[in-house]
Each structure stands twice: as structure tokens, then as C-alpha cells.
Amino acid sequence: MFSFFRKKSPPEQAQAPTPAAAAAATTAPEAVSVAEPAPAAPARQGWLDRLKNGLRKTGSNIATVFTGTRIDDDLYEELETALLMADTGVKATEHLLQDLKRRVKEAKATEPAQVKGLLADAIADLLQVLQKPLEIGAHHPTVIMVAGVNGAGKTTSIGKLTKHLADSGLSVLLAAADTFRAAAREQLAVWADRNTVEIVSQEGGDPAAVSFDAVTAGRARARDVVLVDTAGRLPTQQHLMHELGKIKRVVQKAEASAPHEVLLVIDGNTGQNALAQVKAFDDTLGLTGLIVTKLDGTAKGGVLCAIAREKPIPVYFIGVGEKLEDLETFDAREFAQALLS
Incomplete structure (x- = not known):
């Protein structure tokens, strides 16, 4: 379900409503936004499960890259191929690989499984620009x-x-x-x-x-x-x-x-x-x-x-x-x- 929340007016704009304004308030709601419920909500968890199932084909193709035991050039090359096959695009793939290598270095990661988690963070940061309520x-x-x-x-x-x-x-x-x-x-x-x-x-x-x-x-x-x-x-x-x-x-x-x-x-x-x-x-x-x-x-x-x-x-x-x-x-x-x- 989508949740709607009202935007609060700034304190300096608050004033006692006139009778006409009070009547209008019953038919003309303030601006509301379509926003995410709390992640722990059962309905949202059910949605997340369906989303994971829906994206499983994409995810499994990328996840196979992290089944090895070493973080090396071969891993990054395989990841590049997997991202391109997932239609991530050349520009986004290049950005993600550069960002991921930086994160791996800063985190001093030694296991491919750690790289997978860092890639999720890199993708989330890249996609953040798309997140906005209606x-x-x-x-x-x-x-x-x-x-x-x-x-x-x-x-x-x-x-x-x-x-x-x-x-x-x-x-x-x-x-x-x-x-x-x-x-x-x-x-x-x-x-x-x-x-x-x-x-x-x-x-x-x-x-x-x-x-x-x-x-x-x-x-x-x-x-x-x-x-x-x-x-x-x-x-x-x-x-x-x-x-x-x-x-x-x-x-x-x-x-x-x-x-x-x-x-x-x-x-x-x-x-x-x-x-x-x-x-x-x-x-x-x-x-x-x-x-x-x-x-x-x-x-x-x-x-x-x-x-x-x-x-x-x-x-x-x-x-x-x-x-x-x-x-x-x-x-x-x-x-x-x-x-x-």
C-alpha cells in the first residue's frame, strides 16, 4: 500500500482559519506525498519478497561473479560483463566499477562476498537520485x-x-x-x-x-x-x-x-x-x-x-x-x- 502524509506548514505561516478556509479544508487537502511505509511493515516486507523474486534472474547472473575466492582483475572483468548483460549500460557500469574499487580499497575487503555487499551500496547510492515521492x-x-x-x-x-x-x-x-x-x-x-x-x-x-x-x-x-x-x-x-x-x-x-x-x-x-x-x-x-x-x-x-x-x-x-x-x-x-x- 502507498502511504500519504501531509506536509506541515511552516510555523510563521500558521494562523487561525477563517470559517471559509475551514470549510475549504474539508474538500481541498494539503499537498501529500506518496512515500514508503516503514521497512518493517508486513505489507512492505511482502512486497520486498516479490521484488526479490522478480529480480532473481538479474541477480543470479551477477551473483555468480562472487562465488570465487579472490578479489582480482578477473573478478572485476566478470562483473563488468554481468552488469552489461543486465543492461546497466556502459556509463553506469564504468561508474559502478570505479566506485566499487574505491570502496573495496577503503574497506580493505579481502573476500568476494564482501565485494557483493559493497556493490549493493554503490548501486543504492547511484539509484538515490531516482528516489522521490509523488x-x-x-x-x-x-x-x-x-x-x-x-x-x-x-x-x-x-x-x-x-x-x-x-x-x-x-x-x-x-x-x-x-x-x-x-x-x-x-x-x-x-x-x-x-x-x-x-x-x-x-x-x-x-x-x-x-x-x-x-x-x-x-x-x-x-x-x-x-x-x-x-x-x-x-x-x-x-x-x-x-x-x-x-x-x-x-x-x-x-x-x-x-x-x-x-x-x-x-x-x-x-x-x-x-x-x-x-x-x-x-x-x-x-x-x-x-x-x-x-x-x-x-x-x-x-x-x-x-x-x-x-x-x-x-x-x-x-x-x-x-x-x-x-x-x-x-x-x-x-x-x-x-x-x-
Whole structure:
């Protein structure tokens, strides 16, 4: 489960609320953040177990490097190969190896098993730049635009996020702006019905127009969040990528400060191709966050290291399966430990 906590106002800003402000407080929550529960929480421990199982293929390929008895050049060469095979990328691999050698020297490590632990620390530090909570409530409504290629799990991730937001007492309005694919609208409608939230949809309509209507409706109905599901796009389809840019511009006409978040859903199984998608979509939309899905059973879990080194856009959530509880907030150290478990 995601936990939400309210940001406290600075003491100097505290003042007795007026009757009107008190009434508004019941419908307009302060900014909240999607953050990690305490590591010892049973639900979080269950999630960690699923994450470890999901990354086992990646981890086992790297772990074999540390089965020897000596810390030498051969170990580092084998580790370099294993990291590259895990789609860590050349830049991140070079960084990790240099950092690891420094840590080994400082720790005066003599056993390969010790090197494994130091590598986990190096990966956690590298991934720290990606760890950031998703803040909701600074704007009313908070408009979140979600993009991704077909098959990445975009609409399903939106449904899961909607569930957690709604369960936390936040009102959500969905925008079915993936008007080119009937199945996407139907899928989103199922999530809307399941979560008892409203949806703005139009068969065969213009995606930008649907998005505009949804943002306008979200503001008029005092919704906390408007989630805009856009059509799947390939970075090579420039005319379709331009359509995403149009949606963003039209959303800004409905609400000048929107979209407040632009998220990209990427499939962790695609490795370096996922990094290419991040770069392409960021160039078009100016991404603010990522959702990384389908990390279960992948041998390419190192791609987050590549993203951290080459395009450090925050990873708000990661997923290891299709179930609701298989999407969780990203924690750098948890991921590093799971990757090498």
C-alpha cells in the first residue's frame, strides 16, 4: 500500500482559519506525498519478497561473479560483463566499477562476498537520485498526464494508481484520451467502475479535446486528481509523438499550470530500449517521473542504473506483476538489495 502524509506548514505561516478556509479544508487537502511505509511493515516486507523474486534472474547472473575466492582483475572483468548483460549500460557500469574499487580499497575487503555487499551500496547510492515521492495536492486538481508505448502496462498502471489514490481518500477523475484504441477506453472504464471514480470518455474523439474536457471537469467538480491516459506511442512515430505535445499544450489551455506531472510507463524487460524511450519522450513532453513495470522475471533489471546515470528522471513506482499490490513506491536501497539478493 502507498502511504500519504501531509506536509506541515511552516510555523510563521500558521494562523487561525477563517470559517471559509475551514470549510475549504474539508474538500481541498494539503499537498501529500506518496512515500514508503516503514521497512518493517508486513505489507512492505511482502512486497520486498516479490521484488526479490522478480529480480532473481538479474541477480543470479551477477551473483555468480562472487562465488570465487579472490578479489582480482578477473573478478572485476566478470562483473563488468554481468552488469552489461543486465543492461546497466556502459556509463553506469564504468561508474559502478570505479566506485566499487574505491570502496573495496577503503574497506580493505579481502573476500568476494564482501565485494557483493559493497556493490549493493554503490548501486543504492547511484539509484538515490531516482528516489522521490509523488506529491499530490499542491494544485487543485493535480493533473497527471501518463504516456507510454503500447504493451508497457500504461493503462493498467493508471488503474492501480487510481485505486491507491481513491483508497487514500483523494477524489480522482480519469480522462480516456487513448481514443484510437477502443480496448484502452474499455479497460479504463473498468478501472473507473471498480474504483468508483468518474471518467471522461468519447469514442473516436480527439485526444486533446477529451483531455481539455477532463481538466475542465476536474476543476469544476473540485476533484483532487485528474489522470490523463494518452494513446500508446513509439518514439519513432514522430507524427504521433507530436500529438502528445498537442495534448500537453491543450491541457495547459484548460489549466495554465498543468500538467503538473508527466509520467512515462516503461517495460523493465526492454532494457536499453527503455532508456531510449525515456530520452525520446522527455524531449517531446518534459517528463517529471517514471513508472517501471514488468520487472518480474527480467534479466535486465540493471536498466534503472543506466537511467540514473544518463537520464535521472525520478522513478515514482515499480511493478513486478499484474496484481494490485505488485505496484509500489521506489526505494533505491531496497531495489539494490533485491537486485543482488
